[in-house]
Amino acid sequence: MAERRLVRVEVDANLCVGSGMCVNFNPDLFRIQPDGHAAYVGESPDEHAALDAAELCPVSAINLIYEE
Amino acid sequence: MPVVNDDLLDPEIVQNPAPYYRLLREHHPCHWNERWRGWVLTRYEDVYNALHSSQMLADRITPYFQTRLSEEERKHFALTYEVLHSFVVFRDPPDHTHLRRIFARSFMPKSIAAMRDVVAAYVKDFFDEWEGRDTVDLNRDFAYPFPANVIASIIGAPREDVHRFHAWADALTTLLLAGVGEDQRMDRAQNALIEFKAYLAGLYDERLKTPRNDMMSWLMEVQRGDPTLTRDDVLHSCILLVNAGHETTQDLICNTLTTLLKMPEQLELLRSNPAHMRTAIDEGLRFNGPLKGTMRVAGADMTIADEQVREGDRILLLMGAANRDPAKFNDPETFDVTRSPNPHLSFSHGIHFCLGAPLARMEMEIAFNEMLKRFPRMHLMSEIKWDPRILGRSIEPPINLRLG
Numbered sequence: 053m054a055e056r057r058l059v060r061v062e063v064d065a066n067l068c069v070g071s072g073m074c075v076n077f078n079p080d081l082f083r084i085q086p087d088g089h090a091a092y093v094g095e096s097p098d099e100h101a102a103l104d105a106a107e108l109c110p111v112s113a114i115n116l117i118y119e120e
Numbered sequence: 121m122p123v124v125n126d127d128l129l130d131p132e133i134v135q136n137p138a139p140y141y142r143l144l145r146e147h148h149p150c151h152w153n154e155r156w157r158g159w160v161l162t163r164y165e166d167v168y169n170a171l172h173s174s175q176m177l178a179d180r181i182t183p184y185f186q187t188r189l190s191e192e193e194r195k196h197f198a199l200t201y202e203v204l205h206s207f208v209v210f211r212d213p214p215d216h217t218h219l220r221r222i223f224a225r226s227f228m229p230k231s232i233a234a235m236r237d238v239v240a241a242y243v244k245d246f247f248d249e250w251e252g253r254d255t256v257d258l259n260r261d262f263a264y265p266f267p268a269n270v271i272a273s274i275i276g277a278p279r280e281d282v283h284r285f286h287a288w289a290d291a292l293t294t295l296l297l298a299g300v301g302e303d304q305r306m307d308r309a310q311n312a313l314i315e316f317k318a319y320l321a322g323l324y325d326e327r328l329k330t331p332r333n334d335m336m337s338w339l340m341e342v343q344r345g346d347p348t349l350t351r352d353d354v355l356h357s358c359i360l361l362v363n364a365g366h367e368t369t370q371d372l373i374c375n376t377l378t379t380l381l382k383m384p385e386q387l388e389l390l391r392s393n394p395a396h397m398r399t400a401i402d403e404g405l406r407f408n409g410p411l412k413g414t415m416r417v418a419g420a421d422m423t424i425a426d427e428q429v430r431e432g433d434r435i436l437l438l439m440g441a442a443n444r445d446p447a448k449f450n451d452p453e454t455f456d457v458t459r460s461p462n463p464h465l466s467f468s469h470g471i472h473f474c475l476g477a478p479l480a481r482m483e484m485e486i487a488f489n490e491m492l493k494r495f496p497r498m499h500l501m502s503e504i505k506w507d508p509r510i511l512g513r514s515i516e517p518p519i520n521l522r523l524g
Contacts, residue, residue, distance in 0.1 A: 066461050066463075069467070069469050069470070069473045070172055070469060070470045070471070070473070071470070071471060071473040072217075072470070072471045073220075073224055076217055076220065076221060076224070077221070077224070088168070088169075088172040088469070088470065107228050107229075107230055108224055108225070108228050109228075109229075110227070110228070110229070110473060110474075110475065110477055110478060111473075111477070112229055
């Protein structure tokens with residue numbers, strides 16, 4: 053299977069409850085926004101950290117978007 | 121402007137809170153309740169912002185002990201303070217952040233999914249026992265023992281000890297969720313904590329020699345890698361887990377099922393379309409969630425809805441009222457199993473968002489799918505009477521169902 057390239061890390065604002073678990077474990081990559089939702093703020097998509105955050109999220113709001 | 125009734129345990133408000141919530145939302149969004157001696161917030165936006173605000177402190181244990189108890193009482197209840205103060209739900213950052221990290225990996229959706237078979241086996245056992253009976257008590261014959269068994273399995277306690285958890289959890293819940301008419305509730309809670317902790321210490325010591333595949337062992341594993349975590353942190357965390365995983369799920373089952381049984385067309389819609397189960401569970405949480413409210417303490421002077429709130433003031437956040445705010449939900453007084461999105465606040469929001477939410481959702485989904493399939497003609501025999509509680513929303517037992 054060909055390696056897929058991660059292009060983006062998204063936090064679904066409809067699902068995010070601002071638990072801050074992603075920020076808690078990866079403070080450089082995720083940040084809570086003024087509206088209470090988390091956002092990915094890393095300069096480039098970090099696949100390892102994003103997968104970890106996606107697993108830890110209590111409401112599964114973090115999506116990894118790969119190149120088609 | 122209508123006068124606000126400050127008796128939060130007025131039978132009329134307890135039995136049907138919706139009109140009271142509406143009055144507060146529309147005319148007194150930040151209301152000083154003289155009797156409760158604190159502010160009451162009811163609008164979705166205000167409750168949401170409070171849950172997300174770092175100025176709203178979750179530690180209401182320390183102020184309570186400092187201002188409400190005499191020095192002698194403080195000494196007498198030192199153990200209660202020590203245990204409650206170590207609960208992650210009553211802590212603020214940075215301690216909260218640290219404590220919550222301990223639980224994070226054991227409660228992530230993937231770890232919870234691994235317990236699916238255990239949960240399904242319990243559900244099957246209980247409903248096998250229902251077969252052939254005309255009537256059951258939803259509470260006694262399922263809603264109480266089911267989550268208690270699940271959480272005991274998760275922690276690693278033997279099944280035959282589960283009944284002991286009940287009295288302990290009940291004593292603590294009465295203290296925390298403001299049960300009324302009980303003068304001895306602090307003594308009862310402290311005695312329960314002493315026994316509970318001694319019991320868990322036994323499980324802990326067994327696992328020092330022989331770790332197992334259960335949450336007590338996982339927490340001990342985290343503890344080995346983190347010198348700041350003490351044995352007490354692990355034991356107290358288990359007490360919190362039992363308590364939090366116990367009565368809230370019990371109430372969620374009872375409140376949601378009885379609501380559905382009173383709306384045959386909604387129940388039928390769900391039975392014929394099990395794909396709606398996820399949204400139905402969230403609607404149960406929104407409509408009659410196990411917690412009407414939660415408490416915070418103002419960490420600074422602030423203005424909320426034009427009222428001056430002072431540092432140290434108590435604030436009651438009524439999620440039950442926020443969940444029915446027409447500014448956020450269309451047709452909020454209608455129970456709709458297909459409602460989506462449903463951003464209710466019943467699991468709280470922000471850093472204290474319910475750690476057990478994935479577990480509660482899974483328990484509900486498995487139990488309701490099985491129950492609706494196996495007992496299609498079940499109906500309610502008891503009249504619903506809500507318990508007089510300020511924070512909790514639970515139905516007085518028994519809840520008799522006729523199965524045939």
